[in-house]
Amino acid sequence: MDTLLHPEPLLPLRAWRALRSRGVRYAWHKTLRRSLGRWPTWKRRLIYADPRAYWTLRGGRDYFREQEGQVGRTLRAEWIADRVAAYRPTSILEIGCGYGKLLQAIRVRTDAPLAGLDFSRSQLGAAREFLNGQDDVELFLGRGDQLPFADGSFDMVVTSAVILHNPPEIADKIRREVIRVARRFAAHNEEMNVSYNRYGYDTAAWYRSQGFRIAESGPIPMDPDPVLSQFCVVRVNG
Template sequence: MERSVPLPLPVRAWSAWKNRGPRYAWHKVLRRTLGRWPDWKRRLLYADPREYWTLRGGQDYFREQEDHPTRTGRSEWIADRIATYRPTSILEIGCGYGKQLRAIRQRLDVPMVGLDFSPTQLGQARVYLGGLDRVDLALGTGARLPFADQSFDLVLTSAVILHNPPPIAEQIRREVMRVSRRFAAHNEDTDLSYNRYGYDTAAWYRAAGIELAECGPIPTEPDSAPTQFCVAEPCRR
């Protein structure tokens, strides 16, 4: 996909204010101006992750992600890996606008559910995934999944656990184990930033005595990128 030329900052600010209101415009200003002060950026912008991703989600975020070829490369690689496990059903926690679900659907025709706590992300997902059979979307949080134990053959998080503070990250991991039957797959960067907490998800599974089917960096990313993809087998604990 050809990358679009960004509009001048005043034009983007006015468009943000006009189309999505003052809260979104202020949110965008903070994201653009606090880069030198990550601690303040986290306090002022990321104190409530749900609000952050609700404000950030939508058409602007969709275009931002789709304009990055590396995002697509990573998504396609992850979908290839997921397909090798031949799961019979999939839950993605924090599905965003559905990029990963769409890539997986191109390889597997199994029931899939995407869950996200951001209404704007889900609204975009309904458009992006429109017309795909057996793909359901649900509003909810990974820290308290509205599903019975072992409801899904494979549960996936893609850049989700890393965006949550430690107590919530712990709840999400335990909920993943609760609702998965065979596999828990995770794509999580391990670096620290204003909205990333730098977790080593594979180390968490090893400490819990849970076997890993695979673990390693994502080869589509630069060698210096702090990426990790791992697949755990909770049923073999």
């Protein structure tokens, strides 16, 4: 973790290092992200047509610094981890674990075995560094809509701002994979706002439409616009 947290260099040096270490494609991708803010439709078409490519390019040290530099992200992860731990799960899978921020927060609050899955190699690389030495956390490369696990493999399955990045047909597949792999609970932090890289879903409403019981559902108190945020826990069985 210490190697990820060293002071951030000045912008010209960061740009030069990014070009040298990650190539022209990454540098161009970052330029588009920064310059198309006023044109969300074009931003979605040009840099978010393939979410896996987007998160592979965006993930890594820069994304780590960006997230760790926001106190609100840490408070949210800690709040979600408290809610997850309250259900006393005996094992937990996080789909779309990124660099491991939520896994780390959950680990402090429970002794349950943890697993994280992400489809971005750069995010998983950062997670291995961030979670260095924590042998009870397993990391897997894979897709949320095609989970490489048997039915009922985990007591609780968690997503945090993952399903919302996927178009409806993929979002539906991810939820059904969650149901397949979870033994007792599914926990979701999925915001409902729409932007260039967010489709936005009422996750609790989807589960209700499928006949599942909602253990809890409501906004995340520290989010800037809690009306658009939603944390819900679903009883998959029982």
